[in-house]
Amino acid sequence: MTTASPDTPPRTPVDVMAVIDGARFSRYQWQVVALCLLVGLIDGFENGVIAYVAPALTAELGIGLPAMGNIFAAGTVGMGLGSLLLGVVADRWGRKLAVVLSVAVFGVAALATAASTSLFELMVCRFVAGIAIGGAQPVMVALLAEYAPARHRSTAMIVGFLGVGIGVPISALLTAWLAPLHGWQAVFIVGGVVPLLVLPWLAWAYPESIRFLVSGGPRNNGAVARTLNRIVGEVRYRPTDHFVLTEPPALRASGRELLAPRYRRTTLAIWGVYFFNWITWYLFLLWLPTALTHAGLDIARASQIGALLGVTALLTFPPAAVVIQRVGAARCMVWLFAGGTLMAGALAAAGTHWSVIAVLVVAFTVCGVIPQVALNYLCVELYPTPIRATGVGWAITAGRVGSVLGALLGGGLIAGWGLSGYFLTLAGPLAVAGVLTWACIGPTAGARPRPSALPRA
Numbered sequence: 001m002t003t004a005s006p007d008t009p010p011r012t013p014v015d016v017m018a019v020i021d022g023a024r025f026s027r028y029q030w031q032v033v034a035l036c037l038l039v040g041l042i043d044g045f046e047n048g049v050i051a052y053v054a055p056a057l058t059a060e061l062g063i064g065l066p067a068m069g070n071i072f073a074a075g076t077v078g079m080g081l082g083s084l085l086l087g088v089v090a091d092r093w094g095r096k097l098a099v100v101l102s103v104a105v106f107g108v109a110a111l112a113t114a115a116s117t118s119l120f121e122l123m124v125c126r127f128v129a130g131i132a133i134g135g136a137q138p139v140m141v142a143l144l145a146e147y148a149p150a151r152h153r154s155t156a157m158i159v160g161f162l163g164v165g166i167g168v169p170i171s172a173l174l175t176a177w178l179a180p181l182h183g184w185q186a187v188f189i190v191g192g193v194v195p196l197l198v199l200p201w202l203a204w205a206y207p208e209s210i211r212f213l214v215s216g217g218p219r220n221n222g223a224v225a226r227t228l229n230r231i232v233g234e235v236r237y238r239p240t241d242h243f244v245l246t247e248p249p250a251l252r253a254s255g256r257e258l259l260a261p262r263y264r265r266t267t268l269a270i271w272g273v274y275f276f277n278w279i280t281w282y283l284f285l286l287w288l289p290t291a292l293t294h295a296g297l298d299i300a301r302a303s304q305i306g307a308l309l310g311v312t313a314l315l316t317f318p319p320a321a322v323v324i325q326r327v328g329a330a331r332c333m334v335w336l337f338a339g340g341t342l343m344a345g346a347l348a349a350a351g352t353h354w355s356v357i358a359v360l361v362v363a364f365t366v367c368g369v370i371p372q373v374a375l376n377y378l379c380v381e382l383y384p385t386p387i388r389a390t391g392v393g394w395a396i397t398a399g400r401v402g403s404v405l406g407a408l409l410g411g412g413l414i415a416g417w418g419l420s421g422y423f424l425t426l427a428g429p430l431a432v433a434g435v436l437t438w439a440c441i442g443p444t445a446g447a448r449p450r451p452s453a454l455p456r457a
Contacts, residue, residue: 014228014243015244016243016244019232019237020210020231021150021151023149023231023233025148026231026233029147029148029231032147032207033148033156033159035205036143036144036163037159037162037163038198039102039163039206040137040140040163040164040166041163041164041170042103042106043106043133043137044168046106046129046133046171046191048167048168048310049188050072050286051072051285051287051289052175052176052179052289052302052306053175053179053184053187053188054071054289055302056183056184061117065290065294065411065414066411066412066415068411070119071126072126072287072407074126074130075129075407076130076400078130078134079131079134080397080400082130082131082132082134083135083137083138085131086098086131086132086134086139087135090138094208094212095143095208096206096209098135098136099139099140099206100199100202100203102132102133102139103132103202104195104196104199105129105131105132106133106192106195107191107193107195107196108196109125109126109129109192110129110189110191110192110195111193112125112128112192113129114185114186114188114189115185143207143209147210147231158317158321165310168310168313169307171191171310172289172303172304172309172310173304173307175187176299176300180300208223210227214244214245221240221243224243225237225239225241257387257390258390263387263391266382266440266441267394269437269439269440270375270382270395270398271394271398272432272433273333273433273441274395276433277337277371277375277399277402277433278399278402278403279406280368282403282406283407283429284309286406287413287414287422288305288309289303289306290410290414291422291423294415294419295352296352297354305358305361308361308362308365309362312365313365316365317369320370320373324374324377329375329377329378330378330441332370333371333434337371337430338434339367340364340427341427341430341431343360343363343364343367344423344427345424345427347361347423347426348423348424352419364426371433375399376392410422413425
């Protein structure tokens with residue numbers, strides 16, 4: 001770094017976000033992305049591991065399949081609560097504290113899960129873990145958005161979120177290796193010890209939100225100046241500068257506005273699509289390994305097929321964003337919901353031909369992951385700026401309700417209808433979501449205008 005002259009007068013005010021947007025993407029900002037990727041990896045592991053150890057849990061502890069659904073549901077309810085609770089922590093005491101608390105809870109909850117011997121204890125542990133899982137992701141989104149220049153923001157957020165995608169297949173592969181040799185408890189011990197080992201380093205290295213620091217007033221000026229100097233690569237700012245955030249005032253919106261006559265049809269359709277799509281996705285994500293082992297597959301191979309789900313989701317996510325922007329969110333969703341319905345029927349007809357099922361799981365995952373991305377794009381396209389955040393928030397809440405229902409339904413479906421019935425059930429909610437998208441939203445919603453439709457200069 002080059003050092004500024006001590007005689008240089010302070011330059012005030014300093015627009016913090018303008019500095020970040022005008023600077024190149026520095027090594028320090030890539031470090032922030034890497035740290036978020038690490039937290040996302042832990043988050044993804046903790047989120048996915050329960051699905052892969054579930055067959056061993058049911059066998060060793062004598063927990064029936066319907067009761068296992070209560071454990072899954074406790075985790076999903078905790079995730080919904082965590083996004084609210086840790087959001088408050090992040091806003092009042094800082095993003096860094098919220099992330100460090102999440103990682104600490106990951107470790108403690110995983111070790112407590114390994115020591116659990118009853119259904120109630122497992123439900124409590126998964127509920128607590130769910131709070132951390134649900135709270136960590138929104139904080140990472142906010143931090144990545146703040147530290148990345150506007151022109152690189154989408155790329156930084158995608159790279160950061162790859163950690164969540166990597167964590168899920170790691171949990172599957174670790175279960176396939178450890179569970180047959182050392183029991184399901186060993187998987188949770190690893191999942192608890194690793195976060196606690198990295199916690200001290202993470203508490204030291206993880207950055208605080210620069211918006212939070214600026215909003216704290218002059219007492220944080222030294223930290224703001226150091227952060228901006230690391231981003232621009234020279235000592236350009238000092239604690240004597242007046243740092244400001246120039247941004248439009250937040251507009252208040254309520255759920256009532258979403259149901260105004262102009263938006264009512266769209267809003268109810270979006271809620272329905274989120275609800276039914278998340279029923280299928282969580283039914284598939286949480287219950288697939290259990291359904292396979294219940295049909296006779298050993299836990300190691302079931303976890304390996306589950307790992308295919310995670311790897312496919314990871315590889316599908318980045319190109320999905322490009323396809324959605326080119327083709328249109330609603331059009332993609334209609335075709336993918338139709339394809340997913342057909343893949344669910346094919347899975348139901350595959351019997352116990354495990355190689356065929358593995359291939360179809362990959363195809364079904366593609367049809368299930370892209371709508372997760374497309375739904376967010378669709379909300380952004382369909383709602384105007386003043387009610388956009390509220391629209392997305394309420395839609396995700398509808399999805400959360402569907403995820404809890406999917407978590408609860410799987411055990412009874414597998415116990416009563418077997419593997420084929422379980423796979424066939426996946427088709428129903430997807431078909432409803434597709435019809436709602438086609439009939440109430442329209443296949444061209446969210447599409448990028450064709451060149452011929454753009455105004456001529």
